[in-house]
């Protein structure tokens with residue numbers, strides 16, 4: 001068998017969570033350990049650290065008024081390992097807290113800054129990169145992923161689509177439409193739900209009466225698995241199984257990655273108003289970055305000197321990306337309107353004409 005049927009071992013109805021590495025970086029399920037070389041581990045670690053550094057910088061920029069509101073990935077960096085299980089040609093359909101993993105798939109870091117600086121150019125992905133733009137409307141994008149996956153199946157492309165969503169998104173009607181559609185069409189799509197316990201101030205406990213979020217997949221006729229979403233080995237193994245299965249005609253797969261956001265929902269939120277600091281502390285003991293670092297240190301492939309060098313390297317990358325994004329000219333009105341619809345709706349055409357007029361008037365004023 002080309003895949004290990006992890007979901008058979010971890011029945012989502014029984015509240016069992018797939019965990020391969022414990023919170024201290026020790027391997028507790030050697031039998032389920034995925035094949036990742038030391039080089040792979042270092043790469044995954046690099047993207048996680050880069051994601052965290054990019055976040056920290058973005059937070060400072062927002063506080064300085066140089067960037068708009070954004071949703072930090074802080075605490076959820078193990079998402080990187082899921083993108084690492086994809087192949088060239090596979091599609092990523094993100095929500096709004098996935099900037100760490102999009103880097104793995106070739107999204108330039110400066111796009112993240114551009115987007116949240118309000119520059120539409122940030123949504124322009126490189127030609128060979130299959131990532132959809134950030135989707136802020138909660139739960140509306142999984143259905144796009146299913147459509148893309150279905151198209152890939154019809155075209156016999158052998159590519160898969162993976163969509164990322166939060167625990168809160170599973171309460172939206174479109175999420176259920178997407179799940180149903182995926183199951184019926186046997187679309188090669190993976191739903192990767194980052195259950196970070198909160199949807200802004202709404203806790204997971206009142207989001208759904210289901211014991212696990214993963215078990216929702218059962219009702220739609222495909223496997224669902226709950227995993228430790230801060231364990232890069234569990235993340236990689238489950239996503240790899242899901243991707244291989246989908247690519248080989250097995251249809252959709254649902255992964256509930258149990259994780260936690262350490263920071264605010266967005267820069268406009270104050271989590272101390274609704275959650276206990278003790279909860280945050282509990283999860284910080286399970287930090288995905290720290291766990292992988294401990295594992296690599298125990299293996300003898302990582303030390304303080306390498307860590308220092310890496311931090312310096314990512315800081316430079318972050319500074320360069322910010323500099324480039326601040327130097328990029330603001331998107332034109334055409335950039336904003338020309339890429340979503342082949343033919344603009346009458347309302348959009350009217351808005352475009354209006355904005356062009358405003359832009360021309362502004363240009364004329366500044367030239368005087």
Ligand SMILES: Cc1ncc(C[n+]2csc(CCOP(=O)(O)OP(=O)(O)O)c2C)c(N)n1
Pocket residue numbers: 097136137138139165166167168169170196198199200265
């Ligand atoms: C359709 C819609 N309703 C409400 C919002 C406001 N909103 C933005 S994020 C969010 C919570 C999302 O929670 P979850 O899906 O768990 O993702 P997380 O933010 O935890 O990553 C809400 C209600 C929105 N953006 N779109």
Ligand SMILES: [Mg+2]
Pocket residue numbers: 166167168194195196197198199200
């Ligand atoms: Mg959430």
